[in-house]
């Protein structure tokens with residue numbers, strides 16, 4: 001069934017893509033009858049309805065609101081959101097203020113969205129100006145490279161001439177040589193799963209297909225993370241360069257950036273770069289007089305965290321409900337519209353570009369084979385030096401937290417590293433580790449995308465677990481039972497504890513966590529037990545009065 005929908009949606013493809021049509025129609029002043037869209041695509045109307053009812057931003061309850069406060073983990077821990085919500089409600093009305101998940105302003109908090117733009121820090125003090133439509137001068141977050149060679153923050157692709165010169169070189173380089181460089185560099189995917197990038201490009205280049213696609217996964221939803229946002233807004237040409245070279249290597253003539261709708265500035269920045277490159281003939285047909293053509297577009301996410309998972313992301317672009325698909329087949333053989341597809345994270349594509357420009361060896365000598373090169377790390381507002389930093393893999397976490405991050409402004413008991421699905425690490429345990437994917441996993445945590453959210457000493461851990469279950473219950477795609485039901489059951493347990501109705505039956509909670517870990521289809525509901533189990537292990541004492549051992 002879903003194969004048919006993918007094929008039907010693929011007949012129109014990316015140019016007038018079904019998801020874009022569905023979302024633009026739903027958001028327009030006078031939406032047309034969805035039967036018309038269904039007819040155009042020869043798809044059942046239930047499919048269109050299924051898709052449009054999936055996304056937060058397309059729901060009437062969302063569209064009736066005017067402002068949205070960030071409910072990501074970093075803003076929650078900073079405690080800035082309740083007063084912010086109160087002020088916005090006073091201005092706009094009680095029923096006009098909703099919530100959005102992590103807007104990527106973890107370095108200054110107080111984050112909110114109003115009329116298509118994001119605001120944070122002291123911006124609430126200028127709410128009248130914002131409402132009257134004046135553009136606000138906004139401060140940029142701090143960024144710095146601490147690497148011996150910068151692959152991600154340098155200026156080697158900072159303008160269109162540099163882009164053209166480098167592209168000229170690489171689209172005339174042997175494809176196998178480019179794949180070899182990536183394999184030699186030991187670059188692994190930065191989106192979480194850690195698959196070797198050279199291998200992914202190699203598999204896709206060998207896959208059979210009359211059409212192939214390159215997708216840049218710019219759905220960065222992990223709270224605490226704004227490193228992809230940094231690259232999209234400050235290094236857009238580098239990200240695009242990675243996509244174009246990938247297209248050349250795998251034999252694809254079309255790519256798409258799936259950017260979350262919560263990042264309006266990133267969308268603007270990418271749109272501007274794509275238009276410029278098209279004007280200069282560096283995207284489109286017969287680039288630089290060669291027989292290589294590559295077109296690029298943007299798909300704007302509509303408020304669903306699960307769209308970061310690659311199969312859900314593909315389903316979303318195809319205009320299906322963004323539900324996770326079972327793998328294999330993997331996207332490299334059966335991806336977008338069932339055609340061979342490379343899905344890479346923003347940082348992976350930028351790193352691939354950086355490797356080609358600087359040489360694979362410079363990347364591979366940093367860190368070790370499984371954790372090579374440099375990584376962007378984001379610090380939240382509890383750090384003395386909040387911002388995004390390029391750091392060499394293998395760097396001791398003590399150096400990361402205290403020398404680069406500058407230590408903390410107040411007492412911190414734990415860090416959530418790698419987003420809501422990453423581990424919750426007591427400070428003392430974090431200090432024993434190095435910035436290394438495997439070390440984190442072996443110790444029972446996860447480095448993931450390397451965003452760091454600080455949990456202050458006085459922040460109740462039962463609140464934090466409630467937040468994690470609430471997030472998962474809200475964001476689960478609903479396809480598998482353990483995920484859909486388990487996340488709600490977990491949330492209910494902590495709702496009841498908060499309303500002082502019942503204590504947590506520890507045995508039932510453990511059963512639930514094990515069932516979710518073993519039985520869920522993807523790492524949204526399957527990985528959320530990791531931080532919760534970390535909290536139970538390391539902070540059990542803090543919660544002992546909230547738990548009963550036997551049920």
Ligand SMILES: Cc1cc2nc3c(=O)[nH]c(=O)nc-3n(C[C@H](O)[C@H](O)[C@H](O)COP(=O)(O)O)c2cc1C
Nearest residue numbers: 189190191217219220308309310344345348523524
């Ligand atoms: C629930 C969930 C959310 C994810 N979110 C993202 C995301 O926001 N960005 C991303 O690049 N990868 C995300 N991933 C990983 C992707 O499925 C995929 O592995 C990645 O995009 C592949 O690119 P890479 O090889 O460059 O890492 C997510 C995975 C899961 C299970």
